[in-house]
Amino acid sequence: MGESIKLVANNKKAYHDYFIEEKIETGIVLVGTEVKSLRMGKCSIKEAFIKIENGEVFVYGMHISPYEKGNIFNRDPLRVRKLLLHNFQIRKLAGQVTQKGYTLVPLSVYFRGSLVKLEIGLARGKKLYDKREDLAKKAQRREAEKEFKVKNLY
Numbered sequence: 001m002g003e004s005i006k007l008v009a010n011n012k013k014a015y016h017d018y019f020i021e022e023k024i025e026t027g028i029v030l031v032g033t034e035v036k037s038l039r040m041g042k043c044s045i046k047e048a049f050i051k052i053e054n055g056e057v058f059v060y061g062m063h064i065s066p067y068e069k070g071n072i073f074n075r076d077p078l079r080v081r082k083l084l085l086h087n088f089q090i091r092k093l094a095g096q097v098t099q100k101g102y103t104l105v106p107l108s109v110y111f112r113g114s115l116v117k118l119e120i121g122l123a124r125g126k127k128l129y130d131k132r133e134d135l136a137k138k139a140q141r142r143e144a145e146k147e148f149k150v151k152n153l154y
Contacts, residue, residue: 008116009043009109016131018105018123024093027084028059028109028118033067033074038116040067043109050083050104050120052094057083059106059118083118096122 014020030038037043042065050059058080066074085093096102107119126134 003113004111006111007108008038008041008111009045011045011048011105011107013046014105014107014121014123016126016134018103018121018125019130020105020107020121020123021102022122023107024085024089024120024122025112026057026118026120028116029082029084030064030116031075034064035116037064037067038109038111045106045109045118048106050106052090052097052104055087055090055094057085057090057093057104059083062106062109083120093122101125 044063045061047063048059048061050057052058060080061078062081063077065077093104097104101124103123103125105121105123107121109116109118111117
């Protein structure tokens with residue numbers, strides 16, 4: 001109950017490019033120097049994607065910068081990392097991904113207590129007109145907030 005959550009990396013582009021249907025918290029297999037680098041906030045998931053292979057889930061393209069004092073213990077920053085999920089969750093996700101238009105995208109990396117977690121989303125791709133619609137809504141909301149702020153000043 002008293003566990004703290006510290007955000008390391010966030011994938012804002014995923015919310016722009018996809019409709020997120022479901023979110024799942026997963027563990028991730030890391031080595032010591034990668035955890036130290038994450039504690040310093042050196043991670044990027046902008047180009048990352050997730051695949052299910054042979055009943056296991058892997059994240060590709062997740063960049064964790066090498067730890068400065070790690071020398072020979074540092075690993076490849078873009079190596080493939082295994083995600084930790086229960087078998088029933090993997091089977092459920094595999095079934096949903098085989099449906100038309102669904103994919104798995106990483107949404108955020110964070111610490112829950114001392115454990116590194118990766119939030120993944122079951123997502124459906126947006127069309128260009130959906131993206132334009134979202135941008136229009138965002139602009140309207142900004143305009144309304146600006147008007148509200150101006151009214152309250154006087």
